Amino acid sequence: MVPLGGSGLALKDCPNAILGALMAMIQFLKKTNPMEKFKNILQIHGIRPNENRVMVLQHLTESNKAFSLCNLHQLFREKMDRTTVYRILILFTEKDILQKIPCTDGNLLFTLKTSDKEISKSPKFRCKCCQKVEVLPDLPVEYLNTLTGKNINPETIAIEGYCKDCHS
Numbered sequence: 137m138v139p140l141g142g143s144g145l146a147l148k149d150c151p152n153a154i155l156g157a158l159m160a161m162i163q164f165l166k167k168t169n170p171m172e173k174f175k176n177i178l179q180i181h182g183i184r185p186n187e188n189r190v191m192v193l194q195h196l197t198e199s200n201k202a203f204s205l206c207n208l209h210q211l212f213r214e215k216m217d218r219t220t221v222y223r224i225l226i227l228f229t230e231k232d233i234l235q236k237i238p239c240t241d242g243n244l245l246f247t248l249k250t251s252d253k254e255i256s257k258s259p260k261f262r263c264k265c266c267q268k269v270e271v272l273p274d275l276p277v278e279y280l281n282t283l284t285g286k287n288i289n290p291e292t293i294a295i296e297g298y299c300k301d302c303h304s
């Protein structure tokens with residue numbers, strides 16, 4: 137039997153304690169392994185996690201920016217074709233992980249959907265240079281009232297410009 141540390145404790149003396157320690161370590165690894173985290177997020181949203189889906193979700197989460205299909209396809213072109221990227225974006229949108237932001241230039245951007253329903257309806261700012269998307273404060277009621285009857289969804293209003301980092 138292999139002694140544990142300097143105590144000379146043998147495995148047969150405390151199997152439950154060791155099993156407990158191993159389980160704790162596995163739980164710890166699961167928590168700290170980013171792949172596991174993204175797999176879990178996909179599963180929670182009813183999506184079977186595969187390598188491509190995990191990769192796209194990880195990228196969208198860690199960059200916290202909005203991407204068009206073209207942007208993402210460029211980034212992952214070594215690993216997947218355009219149709220695969222498109223299908224992942226549509227699936228994530230249907231399953232409420234992403235939201236679409238139509239831009240004034242006709243581009244459709246995808247960004248992570250916030251779990252906060254109110255915020256997800258708020259207008260967004262998009263930096264034309266780095267594609268960062270920020271949530272803006274809600275529009276005043278008087279402003280929204282002037283839009284009534286025009287069938288405009290404030291969720292899709294994106295204000296574009298250059299962020300502080302790109303402006304200076």
Ligand SMILES: [Zn+2]
Pocket residue numbers: 263264265266267268298299300301302303
């Ligand atoms: Zn920027």
